[in-house]
Amino acid sequence: MPDTLASNPEPAETRSRASELMALHRAEKLLTVVNVWDVISARVVADVPGTAALATASHSIASSYGYDDGEQIPVDLMLEAVSRIVRATGLPVTADLEAGYGDPGETVRRAIGLGVVGCNLEDQLKPLPEAVRAVEQVVKVAEEEGVDFVLNARTDAFARGRERDPEVNLADAIERGRAFLDAGAPVVFVPGKLTDEQVQALVDAFGPQRLTLIAIPGTPPLARLEELGVARVSFGPLSQNVALTALQELVEGVQRGEGVPSSMRVLN
Known part of the structure; x- marks a missing residue:
């Protein structure tokens, strides 16, 4: 892994990476992005063969700085963390910018x-x-x-509608997603624990390669999501949870008198 960060990409390189990321969403092959939160996580994920793009996780970045999720982290600090991730890799990077930190247009302009x-x-x-x-x-x-620019317009119909009838959530997600597509968003993000039938209904409503999802326990397998026409699957804060679980398990093992697991890889 390189020891230093590159400079910010030149505008021509940014345009090239954007077109590359858009093509990955439009392809029939499902795009998977395991979310990252700092330079070392970005480099570890980018170095795995088959990784085509990176996505940041706002929850994970905020947590790493001691902030709660929900735009509690200052936007300057969030963008600094995202910038360091961009400069750590040559892959296209899409950022979780929550609701835009009070000014979606300006926040995205700065991010670009x-x-x-x-x-x-x-x-x-x-x-x-x-x-x-x-x-x-x-x-x-x-x-x-x-x-x-690959705007992944997110509707929280399911994420914030846990107490509502699932049919209401589905109808709300379809109405909002269609409105976002009509407004120019290339893809719509519907996070939540969705069934096969709900995913099919969303793809039918938006069209193939227009829906993006989060992989959480209980959702259809990745192969099935690709078959249904989903454009992309991300992992949100779950990737950081997996990493922290491994760290906690190491500590638990140490408390039992054990050492470093033999499965450990030297990654930096």
Whole structure:
């Protein structure tokens, strides 16, 4: 692994990476992105053969700095962390920018300047016209910057609708997702524990290679999601949870008098 970070990508390189990321979403092969939160996690993931792109996890970055999720971390600190990840790899990087930190357009403009070529943008179940305006702002900025930006417009219909009827959540997700696509978003992110039938309904509503999901226990297998026409699957904060679980298991083993597991790899 390199010991130093590269400089921010030049605009031409950013445009090239954006087009590459967009093509990965449009391909019939499912794009998987295991989310990262700092330079070392980015390099470890990028070095695994088959990794085509990286995605940051806002929850994981915030936690690593001691902040709660939900835009509690200062936007400057979030963008600094994202910038370091971009400069640590030559792969396209899409960033989780929550709801845009009060100014979605300007936050995305700053992110593009750092070499970010895609982002998640949460609707937080705000009134639909307000959520659509945020999408429109980001689309306009991407056009002004000349970048084929992969806006992953997120609806929290399922994530925030756990107490609602699943059919209500599905109808809400479809209405919001269609509105975001009409506003120019290339893909729609619907996080939640979805059934095979719900995924099929969303793909039918949006079209193939327009839906992105999060892989959580209980969701359909990756091969099935590819078969259904899902564009991308990410892992959110679960990748950091897996890493921290391994660390905690090491400590538990040490407390039992054990040493470093023989399965450990020297990665840095």
